Amino acid sequence: MIFKPHEYQGYAIKKIIELPAVGLFMDMGLGKTACALTATAELMHNYFEVSKVLVVAPLRVAEDTWSRETAKWDHLNYLRIAKVLGPEKDRIAALNSKADIYVINRENVKWLVEHFGKKWPFDMVIIDELSSFKSSKAKRFRALRKVRPLIKRIIGLTGTPAPNGLLDLWPQVYLLDLGERLGKTITGYRERYFKPGKRNRSVIFTWDPKPDAEAAIHNKLSDLCVSMSAADWLQLPERIDNIIPVNLSLKAWGQYEQLERDLLLPLADGDVVANTAAVLANKLLQMANGAVYDENGMAQEFHKAKLEALEGVIEEAAGKPVLVFYSYRHDLDRIKEHFKQYKPKELKTAEDIKNWNDGKVQIMLAHPASAGHGLNLQAGGNIIAWFSTPWSLELYQQANARLHRQGQQRAVIIHHLVAKGTIDEDVIRVLGYKERGQNALLEAVKARIAAIAT
Structure with a gap:
């Protein structure tokens, strides 16, 4: 297929070529992988700026997305992709093979850094889903931080840079600029821009931005990060969000209150x-979902209220496929059992994805952490049901984008099963707060391409 970049894609490609470090905060569906690959090919074979490129990505994306994108576009299909995945002997064999781009899952970053030590060979690194490096304490961040001075060029790709608030930004931005904009340490960043929030004596649980801190942080990042919203550039399908209140029985509500009160x-x-x-x-x-693990690790069922509410969603769909997101293993087991007449499938393999997109699956069950990145499921259906909504804004947005994306031909209906009076309502409220905070960041660093072009 011939790649004809949209105006915003051309802008993103140009920024990658121009800047040694750049954060592309591009919404799902805007083609950030194709942009990164196109710029990489230019830097490697026309500008001769880089010679060996590493992509760090979620496992499912590392397995499929980058190789699929190179095969898809005529100008990229000559690129050789080595997948540094699986057992150690397979990873070493992949590293020893001749390739242009080496793709590794983020869980193996620490191993990779230890494997090469001071002989780090990659002069360019692309971090797919930069927000997965939002913790300064995580092993993957600390490992990549060690070799960051040896990296000539770095790109951070994400649609959700601040899923839990502005504190998430420091580790991500540090990997881009080595502390130039937000400081060399997370402690200094906190002291400069935040004040203690909720606390218990000397233990601080939350940090709140100081007055004008948000604007100051946004300004600091304006030359390093480019933000692009799908709503600004794509004709996305209509999205309909639906809250389905779930009433617990008196017995179940009493048990819920007892646990909440007595622990x-x-x-x-x-x-x-x-x-x-x-x-x-x-x-x-x-x-709230209907079951809970006891002290022995066994799932104890308390009610079927959410299963019955999900029944209504399935019946209302009238045979149309429904993508159901769950949180716990007992959710999965109970949904499978309750809807066994529909033969629900658990999303695991490439074949499962194909069967869904071919319309062969009426109920597809997926965990947002495993189906949140790089999967195109829009051909298979337009209905999502959240059996349990996650705290993570990143997981929530990425999972919804599996159906609500370019290429979807119908309005996307997103049902949220919310147990009334329970913590479910708090999750919905917190997600709304996080989304407003993140949107402020994205707006502040948004690429004003039209203004630049004039």
Whole structure:
């Protein structure tokens, strides 16, 4: 296929070529992979700026997306892709093969850095889903930080740069500019732009931006990051968000309240215990779904209210395919059992993706962490049901973009099953807050291509 870049894609390609480090905050469906590959091919074979390129990506994306994109476009299909995946002997064999671009999953970044040590061979690195490096304590961040001075060019790709707030930005931006804009340490960044929020004596739980900090951070990043929204450049299908209130029975509601109040729910087969606020939140989310793991790791079912609500979604779809996102293994098991007459499939393989897109699956079950990146599922259906909505804005947005993207021919309907009066309602509220904060960042660094062109 001949690649005819849109105006915004041409702008992104130009920025990658011009800048030794750049963050492309491009919405899902805008073709950031094709842009990165096109610029890489130019830098490698026309400008002779780079010789060996590493792509760090989520596993599913590393397995499929980058090789599929090179094969898709006429101007890229000569590029040789080596997949540094699987057992160690396979990864080493891939590294020793002759290729232009080496693709590795982010979980193996630490291994890769240790494997090469000071003999780091990659002069260009592309981080697909830069936001997966948002934790300064994560091993993958610390490993890549060690070799960052040895990297000549770096590109960070993401549609969700600040999924949980502006604190997420420091590690990502540090990998781009080695601390030039937001400081050399996360501590200095916090002290400069944030103030303590919720705390318990000396323990600080949250950090709130100081007055004008948001504008100052956005300004700092304006020359390094380019933001592009799909709504500005693509004719996206209509999106219809639907909240389906789920009423718990009096018995189930009483058990929910008891666990929330006492942090302990005695059961015949094994108690449900919540020792910390985080554990309690997790247990309450499970209970809102209808089951919870007890102290022995066994799933105890409390109600079928969400399963019955999902029944309504399936029946209303009238035979049309429904993509159902779940959070817990017991969610998956219970949905499979409850809807066994429909023969629901769990999204695992490339064949599952093909069967969905070919219209052969009526109910596809997927976890947002495994189906959140790089999968084109829009051909198979236009209905999403969130059996349990995640706290993570990144997972939520990426998962919805599997259907709500360019190429979708119908309005996308997104159902959210929300247990009334429970923590489910808090999740929906928090996601809305996070989205507003992230949109402010994206707007601040948005590429004003039309203004530049005039």
